[in-house]
Amino acid sequence: xxxxxxxxxxxxxxxxxxxxxxxxxxxxxxxxxxxxxxxxxxxxxxxxxxxxxxxxxxxxxxxxxxxxxxxxxxxxxxxxxxxxxxxxxxxxxxxxxxxxxxxxxxxxxxxxxxxxxxxxxxxxxxxxxxxxxxxxxxxxxxxxxxxxxxxxxxxxxxxxxxxxxxxxxxxxxxxxxxxxxxxxxxxxxxxxxxxxxxxxxxxxxxxxxxxxxxxxxxxxxxxxxxxxxxxxxxxxxxxxxxxxxxx
Numbered sequence: 714x715x716x717x718x719x720x721x722x723x724x725x726x727x728x729x730x731x732x733x734x735x736x737x738x739x740x741x742x743x744x745x746x747x748x749x750x751x752x753x754x755x756x757x758x759x760x761x762x763x764x765x766x767x768x769x770x771x772x773x774x775x776x777x778x779x780x781x782x783x784x785x786x787x788x789x790x791x792x793x794x795x796x797x798x799x800x801x802x803x804x805x806x807x808x809x810x811x812x813x814x815x816x817x818x819x820x821x822x823x824x825x826x827x828x829x830x831x832x833x834x835x836x837x838x839x840x841x842x843x844x845x846x847x848x849x850x851x852x853x854x855x856x857x858x859x860x861x862x863x864x865x866x867x868x869x870x871x872x873x874x875x876x877x878x879x880x881x882x883x884x885x886x887x888x889x890x891x892x893x894x895x896x897x898x899x900x901x902x903x904x905x906x907x908x909x910x911x912x913x914x915x916x917x918x919x920x921x922x923x924x925x926x927x928x929x930x931x932x933x934x935x936x937x938x939x940x941x942x943x944x945x946x947x948x949x950x951x952x953x954x955x956x957x958x959x960x
Contacts, residue, residue, distance in 0.1 A: 715917045718873060718940040719957045720751040720834060721947025722774065722802065732758045733765070738950035740767040744957050748940070751834075752947065753802060756788050760796040772800035775808060776831075778821040790829045800832035804860065806879045810840075816859035823861055827868050834942065835861050836921065837900075838877030849878075850899055857903060866908045873917045874900060875942040881922030882944065890931045890938075893920050897937035926952055929959035 727735065732754050744750055750769040754762045763771040777787035793801070802808075803826070804819045819835075826833045837856040839849040853876070861874075876896050878888045888896075897918045905913035920932050921942035932938055940960075946952040 715914060715939045716749050716871070717747060717960055718749045718751065718917050718919055719943065719953070720753065720772070720875075720919065720941070721943045721953050722753045722805070723755065723947060724774070724807075724944065725755060726948055727755070727758075729758060729761070732762060735948065735950055736762050736765055739769060739953065740765070742768065742950065742954045742957075744768050744954075745960070748957055748960060750957055751800060759793070759798050763797045770800060771798055772802065772832075772834075773798055774802050774805070776801045776822070776826075778818065778825045790825070790831045793831075800834070801826070802836060802875075803833045804836040804856070806836060806838055806840075806877045806882060810879075816856070819860040820863065823864070827864065832873075834873045834875050834919070836875045836877055836942070838879050838921070841880035844878065844880055849896070853896065853900070854903055857900070862903075862907050866912055869904070869908055869912050869916070871915045871917075873919065875919040875921040876900060877921040877942070879922075886923060888920075888922050890928075890935055893922075893932055893938055894935040897935065901937050924956065926955040926959070929956045933959050 751772050752769055753772045753774045756773055759771055759773055773793055777784055777789050781789050803822045808814045837853050839852045843849055843852045881888050900918055901913045904916055917939040918937060919940045919942045920938050924932060924941040924943055925946045943956060
């Protein structure tokens with residue numbers, strides 16, 4: 714059975730004091746025991762946030778596919794482990810669009826994470842032009858085939874995928890529950906086709922497009938939506954708490 718997950722991506726927001734205050738407010742909340750919660754602060758805060766978090770995991774928004782060395786501005790898995798961070802995002806739409814991370818680099822990050830037993834959420838999703846052309850299923854399946862589906866069954870078990878309709882991130886638009894369920898259902902069917910039903914049922918598939926307290930219950934009620942990768946609503950403790958209680 715896929716695990717329920719609510720993950721908050723803070724992106725490039727919050728000062729140090731604001732991040733600490735948000736974490737302090739989250740620490741005061743009572744989260745359901747059956748919902749895995751994760752926050753992804755800016756990398757310069759992961760040490761202080763991870764050291765104070767009480768009821769949520771702390772992850773990193775990006776990490777290098779290299780062990781160490783002359784890679785200015787990058788952060789290694791070894792460095793993250795040293796501050797008790799053991800999960801990161803791979804392939805977020807903003808990394809793909811703004812930093813030109815392509816299929817091969819993302820595949821390398823997946824392999825590097827697997828080699829180092831580092832957890833990750835693999836992101837996929839289509840931009841508006843692809844959706845309007847009706848090519849969203851082909852587009853998303855290619856992302857998965859090129860960068861994730863090379864893993865063997867044992868490596869794929871219990872992994873986490875976040876579907877991001879890029880056209881619904883930061884725009885105020887939201888995919889309808891029917892649109893979200895359709896994509897999530899297809900992703901799970903592709904996993905079953907590539908691997909088997911056991912693997913497909915073990916993978917958590919999160920929705921990552923303008924999910925907020927007002928629409929979370931409807932989205933999370935969909936059969937194949939196992940939670941959300943949350944942006945703006947994750948920056949307010951009460952909103953994030955409401956999302957966690959939306960199952």
